[in-house]
Amino acid sequence: MRSLRSRLAPYWLALPGGMWLAIFFVVPMFxxxxxxxQTGDTLNGYQQTFHWSTYSDVLSGYHVQFVRSxxxxxxxxxxxxxxxxxxxxxxxxxxxxxxxxFLFLILLPFFVSFVIRTLSWQFILADNGIVMGPLKDxxxxxxxxxxxxxxxxxxxxxxxxxLPFMVLPLYVSLERIDHRLVEAAHDLYAGRFAAFRxxxxxxxxxxxxxxxxxxxxxxxxxYVNATILGGTHTTMIGNIVxxxxxxxxxxxxxxxxxxxxxxxxLLGIFAYxxxxxxxxxxxxxxxx
Amino acid sequence: MTVTEGGVSVADGAVAxxxxxxxxxxxELVDVAKDFGGGADSxxxxxxxxxxxxxxxxFSLLGPSGCGKTTTxxxxxxxxxxxxxxxxxxxxxMVGVPPYRRDVNMVFQSYALFPHLSVYDNIAFxxxxxxxxxxxxxxxxxxxxxxxxxxxKERRRPAxxxxxxxxxxxLARALxxxxxxxxxxxxxxxxxxxxxxxxQVELKRIQREVxxxxxxxxxxxxxxxxxxxxxxxxxxxxxxxxxxPHEIYEQPATKFVAGFIGxxxxxxxxxxxxxxxxxxxxxxxxxxxxxxxxxxxxxxQVELTVRPEKVVIHAGGEVPAGERSAVRGTVTDVTYLGTSxxxxxxxxxxxxxxxxxxxxxxxxxxxxxxxxxxxSWLPEHSYVFASASHDSRxxxxxxxx
Ligand SMILES: Nc1ncnc2c1ncn2[C@@H]1O[C@H](COP(=O)(O)OP(=O)(O)O)[C@@H](O)[C@H]1O
Ligand SMILES: [Mg+2]
Numbered sequence: 001m002r003s004l005r006s007r008l009a010p011y012w013l014a015l016p017g018g019m020w021l022a023i024f025f026v027v028p029m030f031x032x033x034x035x036x037x038q039t040g041d042t043l044n045g046y047q048q049t050f051h052w053s054t055y056s057d058v059l060s061g062y063h064v065q066f067v068r069s070x071x072x073x074x075x076x077x078x079x080x081x082x083x084x085x086x087x088x089x090x091x092x093x094x095x096x097x098x099x100x101x102f103l104f105l106i107l108l109p110f111f112v113s114f115v116i117r118t119l120s121w122q123f124i125l126a127d128n129g130i131v132m133g134p135l136k137d138x139x140x141x142x143x144x145x146x147x148x149x150x151x152x153x154x155x156x157x158x159x160x161x162x163l164p165f166m167v168l169p170l171y172v173s174l175e176r177i178d179h180r181l182v183e184a185a186h187d188l189y190a191g192r193f194a195a196f197r198x199x200x201x202x203x204x205x206x207x208x209x210x211x212x213x214x215x216x217x218x219x220x221x222x223y224v225n226a227t228i229l230g231g232t233h234t235t236m237i238g239n240i241v242x243x244x245x246x247x248x249x250x251x252x253x254x255x256x257x258x259x260x261x262x263x264x265x266l267l268g269i270f271a272y273x274x275x276x277x278x279x280x281x282x283x284x285x286x287x288x
Numbered sequence: 289m290t291v292t293e294g295g296v297s298v299a300d301g302a303v304a305x306x307x308x309x310x311x312x313x314x315x316e317l318v319d320v321a322k323d324f325g326g327g328a329d330s331x332x333x334x335x336x337x338x339x340x341x342x343x344x345x346x347f348s349l350l351g352p353s354g355c356g357k358t359t360t361x362x363x364x365x366x367x368x369x370x371x372x373x374x375x376x377x378x379x380x381x382m383v384g385v386p387p388y389r390r391d392v393n394m395v396f397q398s399y400a401l402f403p404h405l406s407v408y409d410n411i412a413f414x415x416x417x418x419x420x421x422x423x424x425x426x427x428x429x430x431x432x433x434x435x436x437x438x439x440x441k442e443r444r445r446p447a448x449x450x451x452x453x454x455x456x457x458x459l460a461r462a463l464x465x466x467x468x469x470x471x472x473x474x475x476x477x478x479x480x481x482x483x484x485x486x487x488q489v490e491l492k493r494i495q496r497e498v499x500x501x502x503x504x505x506x507x508x509x510x511x512x513x514x515x516x517x518x519x520x521x522x523x524x525x526x527x528x529x530x531x532x533p534h535e536i537y538e539q540p541a542t543k544f545v546a547g548f549i550g551x552x553x554x555x556x557x558x559x560x561x562x563x564x565x566x567x568x569x570x571x572x573x574x575x576x577x578x579x580x581x582x583x584x585x586x587x588x589q590v591e592l593t594v595r596p597e598k599v600v601i602h603a604g605g606e607v608p609a610g611e612r613s614a615v616r617g618t619v620t621d622v623t624y625l626g627t628s629x630x631x632x633x634x635x636x637x638x639x640x641x642x643x644x645x646x647x648x649x650x651x652x653x654x655x656x657x658x659x660x661x662x663x664s665w666l667p668e669h670s671y672v673f674a675s676a677s678h679d680s681r682x683x684x685x686x687x688x689x
Contacts, residue, residue, distance in 0.1 A: 183394075
């Protein structure tokens with residue numbers, strides 16, 4: 001039956017992607033879920049004991065880092081949005097034929113390893129580095145002033161590292177806005193600000209949504225910035241997972257912590273999508 | 289914003305108000321030009337436009353694609369600043385005033401409806417920016433929805449409407465603000481033929497209903513002739529002619545206009561002599577074309593035009609009599625079209641004349657291909673162009689510049 005075959009075609013097309021997801025995502029997930037409910041150690045092996053209290057243990061043990069990670073992610077995402085929006089707006093509306101040049105410049109840091117980029121921030125922010133050194137020599141800063149190992153340094157590093165994640169979706173959504181809509185708004189007595197607020201901003205919301213999503217999630221679970229730029233008071237949940245897994249070999253605790261983080265993020269995203277009315281936002285995007 | 293003189297002088301009575309409103313043009317373009325880009329690759333989109341549009345008029349800018357119509361309209365709206373010249377809205381110079389402070393509204397070619405807003409919010413947009421009260425806005429929008437016949441569609445998004453309905457929303461969104469002039473850039477171009485014809489009628493009805501000055505851009509001569517009170521024909525950034533549809537059609541001022549509007553026959557000849565108010569032009573031996581003598585002198589080389597439906601074909605050896613223009617040729621093609629017949633007549637100098645003949649109830653002798661026939665028409669049906677197309681603009685614009 002031809003109609004049946006053609007109706008099945010989309011599923012066949014989805015098969016490779018589906019297999020990929022199944023093998024590299026769903027299966028490890030189940031593996032990790034089961035691992036998080038096991039007890040034992042590396043010497044004597046692990047047994048499946050459905051030990052749910054691992055979850056409450058890691059939550060009570062690491063809730064400080066947990067909350068800190070979320071707070072950092074909120075701050076970093078907000079900063080990235082504030083910095084990126086004007087940048088993306090300018091490139092989309094004002095850069096004319098140089099659009100791709102500017103986009104390339106924004107992507108340029110991506111060509112350097114994440115770790116190297118973060119290390120160079122360590123170099124810049126060092127206690128007697130190229131910024132602070134001269135300022136201290138001139139007695140503009142006290143000798144014991146430091147930035148490294150503070151929340152400030154970690155947040156700076158994270159914002160810098162994840163900025164392109166925010167700029168690109170914003171740029172894409174702004175670039176798609178038909179300039180005649182802005183002209184129509186001006187024609188209907190909207191000044192620059194009103195035209196922005198009533199036309200450009202609402203039409204760029206799908207980009208804001210996407211940007212916030214793909215920035216927030218990796219920032220919340222990042223461990224590189226806190227490792228290189230942070231100190232003992234800036235440890236994030238990513239660092240804990242790393243330590244539990246690689247140093248302590250406490251696989252159940254690491255898995256439980258990862259799952260808790262994932263659950264929290266999924267819940268947050270769901271609430272965020274509901275609040276922003278994704279349906280509506282996505283429909284607007286699709287309607288164009 | 290200033291008030292129109294017509295509006296101020298209410299106490300002086302209707303006559304005074306009327307006469308001053310007559311004097312002040314709704315929109316006046318004085319020696320307006322627009323170049324895009326500087327230096328070597330600059331484009332002269334508009335070379336010179338002088339025109340005064342009367343209040344309440346349905347005025348069209350007609351011309352082929354790329355002749356500068358949109359640019360002219362965008363200068364009136366304020367999206368482009370003219371390189372030279374002045375744009376007056378009821379006497380006030382608009383140059384330098386941003387679009388959001390100009391009391392004119394535009395219907396964009398692609399409608400440019402706000403996709404994220406409902407029909408209601410699209411129409412209310414301008415009124416909300418003007419900070420009108422909620423109930424007043426609701427009332428005006430409702431009234432507008434009735435005028436454009438979109439009642440009950442106010443909750444829809446633009447994407448949920450047909451092309452014709454979107455067109456009406458675009459119209460309503462602009463008209464609801466009761467602008468001093470409504471600018472329309474080829475608003476019907478995206479619609480299919482049938483809908484376009486319906487919307488032409490609708491546009492005219494709406495314009496009569498609201499009494500707002502319409503400035504209508506189109507490249508469709510039928511549309512312009514049907515809808516306009518007056519129009520200009522533009523070509524390469526210049527005004528070729530200003531006039532009523534009748535004047536433009538019957539008395540094309542330039543060869544360009546004659547060629548662009550409908551089908552025209554163009555003849556060349558030398559002015560032989562002036563007889564009273566008539567000049568006698570001789571295209572070839574034994575032929576004569578009578579035209580108004582104004583501005584002509586004997587010996588001058590001229591080009592003139594006559595519409596195909598004004599020409600009578602004399603078949604069966606008949607010779608035209610009376611004071612008529614008369615030329616001769618060989619019939620090369622006869623196309624029977626039911627109510628009329630189209631003849632193509634070839635002349636000695638390789639030029640061709642097209643003749644439309646109504647098929648009367650008692651048919652006279654019909655010409656057949658190969659026949660040598662006389663063609664004749666009344667003197668008032670042909671017009672002489674001054675030689676070159678561009679330095680021969682219409683009397684109105686020539687006077688203004
Ligand atoms: N923004 C612009 N930059 C450069 N050239 C332009 C611009 N807008 C229009 N032009 C040129 O000006 C001429 C007139 O354009 P336009 O006013 O759009 O003509 P029309 O509406 O009669 O088709 C065209 O040659 C067009 O290419
Ligand atoms: Mg155009």
